[in-house]
Amino acid sequence: MKINKAMLQRLLPFLSLIILFVALSIASPYFLTANNLTSVARQTAVFNTMALGMTIVIISGGIDLSVGSILGLSGLIGTMALERGFPIAVGVLIGIAVGMLCGFLNGLLVTRLRIPPFVVTLGTLGIYRGASLIFSNGLPVHKIPAGFSFLGEGSLLGIPFVAWMLVICAVIVHVVLEHTRLGRYAFAIGSNKIASVYAGIPVDFHITAVYAIGGALTGLAGMIEASRLMTGQPTAGQGYELQAIAAVVIGGGSLNGGEGSVIGTLIGAFIMGLLSNGADLLNISNYWQQVIIGSVIILAVTLDEVRKRRAV
Amino acid sequence: MPLLELQDIEKRFGGVTALRGGNLTVNAGEVHLLLGENGAGKSTLMKIVAGIVRRDAGKMLWNGSEVFLGSPSEAAAIGIAMVNQESLLAPHMTVAENIFLGREERNSFGWVNRRAITEKARHLIEQYGFPLQAEWRVDRLSPAGRQMVEICRAIQHGSSLLIFDEPTSSLSDSETRQVFRIVRDLKARNMGIIYITHRMDELRVIGDRVTVLRDGGAVHTGNLADIPTDQLIRHMVGREVAQIYQRDHLTPGAPLLEVRNVSVEASRLKNISLTLRQGEITGMAGLIGAGRTELCRAIFGVDPVDSGEILIEGKPARLTSPRDAVQSGIALVTEDRQISGLALRLPIGYNVTMANVERISNFGFLDLKSETARSAELGGKMRLKAASPAQLAGTLSGGNQQKVVIAKWLFRESRIFLFDEPTRGIDIGAKAEVFELMSELARAGAAILMVSSELPELMHVADRILVMRQGRLSGELPRGCTQEQIMKLAVMETAA
DSSP states (O other), X not given: OOOOHHHHHHTHHHHHHHHHHHHHHHHOTTTTSHHHHHHHHHHHHHHHHHHHHHHHHHHTTOOOTXXXXXXXXXXXXXXXXXXXXXXXXXXXHHHHHHHHHHHHHHHHHHHHHOOOHHHHHHHHHHHHHHHHHHHHTTOOBOOOOGGGHHHHHOEETTEEHHHHHHHHHHHHHHHHHHHBHHHHHHHHHHHOHHHHHHTTOOHHHHXXXXXXXXXXXXHHHHHHHHHHHTSBOTTTTTTHHHHHHHHHHHTTOOTXXXXXXXXXXXXXXXXXXXXXXXXXXXXXXXXXXXXXXXXXXXXXXXXXXXXHHHHO | OOSEEEXXXXXXXXXXXXXXXXXXXXXXXXXXXXXXXXXXXXXXXXHHHTTSSOOSEEEEEETTXXXXXXXXXXXXXXXXXXXXXXXXXXXXXXXXXXXXXXXXXXXXXXXXXXXXXXXXXXXXXXXXXXXOOTTSBGGGSOHHHHXXXXXXXXXXXXXXXXXXXXXXXXXXXXHHHHHHHHHHHHHHTTOEEEEEOOOGGGHHHHOXXXXXXXXXXXXXXXXXXXXXXXHHHHHHHOOOOOGGGOOOOOOOOSEEEEEEEEEETTTTEEEEEEEEETTOEEEXXXXXXXXXXXXXXXXXXXXXXXXXXXXXXXXXXXXXXXXXXXXXXXXEEOSOHHHHTOOTXXXXXXXXXXXXXXXXXXXXXXXXXXXXXXXXXXXXXXXXXXXXXTSBGGGSOHHHXXXXXXXXXXXXXXXXXXXXXXXXXXXXXXXXXHHHHHXXXXXXXXXXXXXXXXXXXXXXXXXXXXXXXXXEEEEEEETTXXXXXXXXXXXXXXXX
16 A cells, blocks of 8 residues: 555654654663653643643634643642542542533633633633632642542552543543534534534534533543642642643644544643653753753644645 | 727636736726626736736736736836725724835834824825825724725825726715715826726716726727616626526425515615515525625524514524524525635535534434435535545535535525525536526425526526615516616616
């Protein structure tokens, strides 16, 4: 079979991930060890879970800049519930519910006020962060049952529990996007909102739903973060929105909407995770890591744009 | 010696000939009307004169010597300027800043001297007596005011030929009179003026001589006083009736959609009543801006109806959103399919099922196999030229894109079809296929409203033709009516 150029370009993010993986295996003896890979899985779990939510939002033509703050608020409220003696599972669900509520509010504001999601979520980025600080008085929550650390640090069948969680979430989001009405509407709305309205799609309802789902996944990410740190930090998640957006975009998602996939996002997230891990292993300074990741974002999107321009 | 003389101008875009035999002579101190149907080549000819497009063949003489213009600034340098139809002004800047936008004088620091351009603008405005102030912000101006800023932009160089492209299409009557006054004033200053318009009622108020373009060539030129309006219209529209419009006409069945005394203030629709029946294609003619698209939008629930009612199959319907309309069986094929009809970056299959995803879903889960099979089947029936339902809609040609839009509504099993300019921008072969589809729909019992600016199309496809003018229905004509009859209803005051 002849591998054509278009297919090669489509596979480029995946190939880059593999090349990166192989290169790191050669460059550092510590990379390809169970210890290191487990820690990569744990470190990237938070971003990856958030990025899954961001994928749906971006496909529907939206953006959520408030996810960092949502992560902080849901982690905080979830751990506060644990502090009050709620069972661990209930606490986690409360965290997810808080995230979902925040996302739902974002969706409501976007659809009711008819102002761009960039502006709405820039506003709620401040509001949700402020809410965390108000509820907590700026102090972290520490009195958390020890069993809670299992979510972020535990293992099941020798594989980190968060990795299982991520796989389950990824499969669910993939199925939602590709095999359900909601996912189909997200693509349609993101690709052409006016045409979607004219096709009789309940656009506002689905936009709101998309933000709520994104919020719920961010809520889960918040609980994972809290579990890994074993604290409910009101300031957790600052700046994470950019990581989540970058993962989606590197994975072929378009900020114009209508494009993106779970696989792409995961590849994007892992590329960033490996870059950061590799830089640590190779003793590249934290300062340079930021420069490298920034350059990768621009490079990835440029290559993707070139491919699309040729295709149409 | 004439100011401008165009001799046998030719222009091709790819395989399409936009102009051949473009002849036009304009004298200083005259208003020369340029008439023709959409697509007759008026805009292309004017773009050549204004240096926006280069000619492939033919001669352009300016004050008797041949010129080749490579850009609008070269045209401006010799004294030719165009007043844009769509406002290309920066809304947040002042009148003065807009007049000199891109041509600001800078002082020795490279700063724009705002006081100097305001002073120059004031001088220009005074000289021509425009009701404008140099300091006003452009977004506070009326459409006529903006038009005047555009005119100022065009004449600041001391141009000797001005081109107006439908300057009054979006203006009220009193604003139109202001523009006329300015045009006459410019004429009195011995400028040559080329004036494009679709409004037959304003021809004789403003024009001296006239040239009619049809199918890319000049078919008539002469003094306006020497030719009656009927004959001008015949020159504009007269062409051979093509075979492609043939269809068998059926006896109309039961009414599916009744519009009763509908008015929409925001889009200036007044008291419109019409009935669409099963098996009937109702044509709708009218000038651009007469309210035809707005009527479709009102029926489809996009714009709220202020008074009147809409009945579907005899029962009053509440259509407050496109969703209501779609669920009541109404389909809208919009005039701008790329903006409001298709998701260009999604596969054909997604587009086909978009208005009826329910039909391929079980408990919210999609049956993708059925989607592929059904859209392939529909595509086959419609002779859609596509590799597979997975091909992106944006990669199709105009005609095939239109077929996908129609397939979407077929898949929805809509029964009332509103076609707004269904053949815009598609080639003649695809047009015939679109008509065939409409015909088939009618045979299958659908009710169809077909809005079109192309009169031959309407006359041969529609069973009867409604004509709109300035937001009202100005009349109904039976099959077999003449283009002159339609144009009269479209442009002239109805005898009250």
